[in-house]
Amino acid sequence: MKSSKYYILTIVLFLLVIAGVFYVSSAKKDIYLQRGKTSYEKHCANCHGKNGEGLQLLIPPLTDPKWVNNDSIVCIIRNGLEGNITVNGNPYNSRMTSNYTIENDEMADLISYIRHEFTKKPQRIKLKEVSEQILKCK
Amino acid sequence: MPVKNIYILICFSALIFACGKKSEPKQTKDRSLPYLGEPAITSHEENGKLVADTIYPTIPAFSFVNQDGEKVTNETFDGGIYVADFFFTTCPTICPKMKAELLRVYKEFEKEPKVKILSHTIDPDHDSVEVLYDYAGKLQVTSPKWNFVTGNKDSIYTIADSYMISAEEAPNEPGGYIHSGALILIDHNRNIRGMYDGTRPEDVDQLIKDIPVLLREIK
Numbered sequence: 001m002k003s004s005k006y007y008i009l010t011i012v013l014f015l016l017v018i019a020g021v022f023y024v025s026s027a028k029k030d031i032y033l034q035r036g037k038t039s040y041e042k043h044c045a046n047c048h049g050k051n052g053e054g055l056q057l058l059i060p061p062l063t064d065p066k067w068v069n070n071d072s073i074v075c076i077i078r079n080g081l082e083g084n085i086t087v088n089g090n091p092y093n094s095r096m097t098s099n100y101t102i103e104n105d106e107m108a109d110l111i112s113y114i115r116h117e118f119t120k121k122p123q124r125i126k127l128k129e130v131s132e133q134i135l136k137c138k
Numbered sequence: 139m140p141v142k143n144i145y146i147l148i149c150f151s152a153l154i155f156a157c158g159k160k161s162e163p164k165q166t167k168d169r170s171l172p173y174l175g176e177p178a179i180t181s182h183e184e185n186g187k188l189v190a191d192t193i194y195p196t197i198p199a200f201s202f203v204n205q206d207g208e209k210v211t212n213e214t215f216d217g218g219i220y221v222a223d224f225f226f227t228t229c230p231t232i233c234p235k236m237k238a239e240l241l242r243v244y245k246e247f248e249k250e251p252k253v254k255i256l257s258h259t260i261d262p263d264h265d266s267v268e269v270l271y272d273y274a275g276k277l278q279v280t281s282p283k284w285n286f287v288t289g290n291k292d293s294i295y296t297i298a299d300s301y302m303i304s305a306e307e308a309p310n311e312p313g314g315y316i317h318s319g320a321l322i323l324i325d326h327n328r329n330i331r332g333m334y335d336g337t338r339p340e341d342v343d344q345l346i347k348d349i350p351v352l353l354r355e356i357k
Contacts, residue, residue: 046337047234055238057276094276097230097312 036113060087075137202287218252226261236336
C-alpha cells in the first residue's frame with residue numbers, strides 16, 4: 001500500500017517537472033510572438049483583421065506565403081504598397097499606407113508573429129535580416 | 139477513501155461553475171429600445187388640461203446619390219429601419235474595421251428587406267459615384283440593401299450632426315479626416331434608437347440583437 005502511494009507521487013512529480021520544462025521553453029518562445037501580437041493589433045489588425053483574414057476584395061489577407069514569407073514584406077510594411085497585386089489568386093489594388101514609426105526590432109517581432117499565426121510554414125525573421133532587408137528597399 | 143471524495147468534490151464544483159456561468163439572455167419579447175437625443179417638450183390641451191408631449195429628434199429629409207448613381211432619400215427607408223455610418227474610402231484607420239463589422243450586419247439581415255444600411259462618405263470630393271461603385275464591388279455588397287452615398291459636402295456634414303456624429307476635415311490626421319466610428323440605428327419613424335461603436339465586435343453583436351427588437355415595432 002505504502003509503496004504504491006510513493007509510486008503515484010513519483011509519477012505526479014515527474015509529470016510536473018515535464019510540464020514545467022515545457023512551460024518555461026514555450027514562454028521563452030512566446031515572448032517575441034507576444035510582442036509581435038501587440039504590434040500587429042496596433043498597426044495591422046484594423047485593416048487586415050484580427051486573424052489576418054483581410055476584408056473581401058478590398059484588403060488582402062495575410063495568409064499567402066508568397067507574400068508573407070518573402071523578406072520583401074519588410075519593405076511593404078515600411079513603405080506601403082500601391083497598384084495591382086494578386087494574393088491567394090485574388091486581385092487587389094487598394095493603397096496601403098507607410099509605417100515609418102515601426103523600428104527594426106519591432107518589425108522582426110511583427111513579421112515573425114504574422115508568419116507564425118497566418119501561414120502554414122512559419123519562418124521566424126531576425127532583427128539582422130530585417131536591418132539587411134531595409135537597406136535593399138527601393 | 140479521501141481521494142475519491144476529492145474527485146467527487148471537484149466534479150460537483152465543476153458542474154456548479156458550468157451552470158452558474160450561463161447568464162440569462164434578455165428575451166427580445168419584452169425588450170424595447172430607448173429613444174436617443176435631446177427631446178423637445180411641448181404641450182397640448184386635452185379636456186381642458188395641459189398635457190406635456192416629449193418629442194424626440196428625428197433625422198430630417200435628405201437626398202444623396204448611391205454607388206449605382208441612384209437617388210437615395212429618407213423615403214428610400216420608408217416602412218423599414220436602417221443602420222447609418224460615416225466613412226471615406228481611403229480611410230487608413232478605423233473604416234476597414236467598421237466595414238468588416240457592418241458586413242456581419244449585412245449578412246445577418248440579407249433576407250430581411252426591412253433592414254438597410256446607409257454609409258455616407260465624408261470625402262465627397264474624392265468619393266464619387268464611380269469610386270463608391272468600385273468600393274462596394276470589392277466589399278461584395280449591393281444596393282438597395284447597402285447604400286454608399288455621396289453628395290453635397292455641407293449636406294453630409296449637416297446630416298452627420300442630426301445623427302449625433304462628429305466628423306471633420308483634419309489635415310494632420312492619417313487620411314485627412316477624423317470621424318466617429320459609430321453605427322446609428324434609425325427606426326421607421328426616423329427616430330434614433332441606438333448608437334454602437336462600429337469598431338467593437340461586442341457592440342455590433344448588441345446591434346444585431348437589437349435590430350429584431352426594433353423590427354417588431356413596425357406593423
